[in-house]
Amino acid sequence: MKNCAIVGINWGDEGKGRMVDLLTEDYDVVVRYQGGGNAGHTVINEFGKFALHLLPSGIFRKGTMNILGNGVALDPENLLREIRQVREKGVEITPENLMISERASLLLPWHRELDGLEEKRLAGKKFGSTKQGIAPFYSDKAAKKTVLAGELFYPEELREHLSDLLEWKNLTLEKVYSARPYTMIYLEQWLKDYCEPLMPFIKNTSAWLRDADNAGRKILFEAQLGALRDLDYGIHPYTTSSNPIAAYAPVGSGYPKAKLDRVIGVVKAYSTCVGEGPFVSEIFGEEGDALREAGQEYGAKTGRPRRVGALDLVATRYGVEMQGATEIALTKLDVLSYLDEIPVCTKYLVDGKETEDFPFPTALKNAKPVLVTVPGWHQDISGVRRFEDLPKAAQDYVLMIEKGTGCFVKYVSVGPERESIIER
Numbered sequence: 001m002k003n004c005a006i007v008g009i010n011w012g013d014e015g016k017g018r019m020v021d022l023l024t025e026d027y028d029v030v031v032r033y034q035g036g037g038n039a040g041h042t043v044i045n046e047f048g049k050f051a052l053h054l055l056p057s058g059i060f061r062k063g064t065m066n067i068l069g070n071g072v073a074l075d076p077e078n079l080l081r082e083i084r085q086v087r088e089k090g091v092e093i094t095p096e097n098l099m100i101s102e103r104a105s106l107l108l109p110w111h112r113e114l115d116g117l118e119e120k121r122l123a124g125k126k127f128g129s130t131k132q133g134i135a136p137f138y139s140d141k142a143a144k145k146t147v148l149a150g151e152l153f154y155p156e157e158l159r160e161h162l163s164d165l166l167e168w169k170n171l172t173l174e175k176v177y178s179a180r181p182y183t184m185i186y187l188e189q190w191l192k193d194y195c196e197p198l199m200p201f202i203k204n205t206s207a208w209l210r211d212a213d214n215a216g217r218k219i220l221f222e223a224q225l226g227a228l229r230d231l232d233y234g235i236h237p238y239t240t241s242s243n244p245i246a247a248y249a250p251v252g253s254g255y256p257k258a259k260l261d262r263v264i265g266v267v268k269a270y271s272t273c274v275g276e277g278p279f280v281s282e283i284f285g286e287e288g289d290a291l292r293e294a295g296q297e298y299g300a301k302t303g304r305p306r307r308v309g310a311l312d313l314v315a316t317r318y319g320v321e322m323q324g325a326t327e328i329a330l331t332k333l334d335v336l337s338y339l340d341e342i343p344v345c346t347k348y349l350v351d352g353k354e355t356e357d358f359p360f361p362t363a364l365k366n367a368k369p370v371l372v373t374v375p376g377w378h379q380d381i382s383g384v385r386r387f388e389d390l391p392k393a394a395q396d397y398v399l400m401i402e403k404g405t406g407c408f409v410k411y412v413s414v415g416p417e418r419e420s421i422i423e424r
């Protein structure tokens with residue numbers, strides 16, 4: 001089993017960061033293949049607690065190479081800040097353990113600004129953007145209106161390219177949003193302050209990955225967000241602007257011929273969803289508040305309270321399928337320990353008909369959850385390390401997920417710390 005992707009099965013925030021942190025020990029290389037600074041992976045280890053937005057979670061392991069692939073929205077300002085913060089806790093970050101693909105596009109200063117301007121224009125109809133410039137960035141990438149990181153090594157051509165982009169983007173800023181235009185002087189300073197310090201990390205990572213793969217080194221692909229936020233397969237238009245599905249990992253990593261031997265789908269023991277959009281199994285009121293508190297469900301990037309809900313087997317089955325998950329890592333089972341009985345959504349009711357299939361996005365707003373309740377275990381399980389030592393009701397909960405998704409639950413996480421894990 002050589003290469004592996006760790007991906008989110010649901011709406012994101014499933015606990016992928018803690019799984020990658022745990023499993024990097026077995027891998028030589030960790031690659032981020034999509035997304036940008038718009039979400040955060042929380043990792044707790046011997047260096048402290050971190051919310052990683054851009055850095056691959058393998059950055060804490062000695063001897064692990066971390067790569068930001070071409071599919072990533074490379075936000076120089078955020079990345080530099082993150083490198084500084086992680087270094088301050090005693091973690092070494094050098095070109096020996098971090099590389100940036102020369103083919104990654106730079107998230108330019110106006111992308112973040114445009115995100116805010118567009119959400120303001122949409123007002124009541126907003127999509128719940130994290131305002132990190134991700135949607136404007138990926139739109140411009142598809143329109144070939146971004147700059148590749150490797151262009152930093154060609155200063156003359158870069159300035160001409162940037163000046164063309166500036167002229168074009170200022171039209172939108174001034175005419176559509178009545179915003180202030182950017183100047184070349186501003187961009188020159190931005191290049192100096194935020195891009196030049198990154199240059200030692202920028203490499204031909206495709207060639208490096210090819211050589212690493214040929215040498216038998218094991219590669220871990222790390223995703224951001226989850227299947228339901230996938231640009232093509234998610235809850236359109238409340239998705240992100242990239243593809244968190246595992247099938248995209250080879251493309252966005254810079255090594256398109258990579259083979260995935262394992263796809264670990266991370267599922268939370270209940271549901272959470274940040275921002276707008278349909279969320280069928282949502283729990284409101286006091287019950288919702290209690291679950292949010294128990295799971296400390298507040299956004300890693302924005303601090304926004306997350307919407308919470310019952311485990312949704314319809315969405316989870318769909319996520320497992322879209323990800324091609326070969327196994328599940330179930331996280332936060334310990335959070336449910338306070339409940340006497342646990343609600344689970346097994347089907348949806350759409351226009352009076354029960355279905356186990358995840359509906360077309362437009363139909364989702366009419367979907368109602370069909371809920372069952374299963375017994376809770378009502379005892380602390382955070383110290384358990386063997387499946388057979390879990391209370392019977394907790395074992396049954398895990399087996400129900402396995403049956404409902406048709407996918408083996410290989411890991412059960414019972415706490416945020418690296419060692420709080422049961423492996424089956």
Ligand code: GDP
Pocket residue numbers: 008012013014015016017018039040041042043044225300331332333334335413414415416
């Ligand atoms: P990610 O983006 O998928 O990595 O998820 P986040 O980092 O946004 O959210 C996961 C949160 O749950 C973090 O605060 C983790 O420390 C925490 N966490 C992960 N696994 C567990 C677990 O098994 N139990 C508990 N109590 N917390 C966990």
